[in-house]
Amino acid sequence: MTHAVHECAAAVDRIHDIVGTSGIPEEYAFSRQFRDVHIITQHGFINAAELEPIGQIMLGPEPHWPFFRV
Structure with a gap:
């Protein structure tokens, strides 16, 4: 989910690069x-900082966020 949201933001950034300042008003x-x-990329369950506990789960260390503890 985090990856998908950040890829969507990247796609919107590409469009913003194309439309330039005409996309600002x-x-x-x-x-x-x-x-x-870009606001949704900062949500507590989606922001890039929360990729770390996912890596911890996958690699074995106890995640620092209680929500992710299994």
């Missing part, structure tokens, strides 16, 4: 979509 839907996709 708030009256355009893209401006809202750009903000929304």
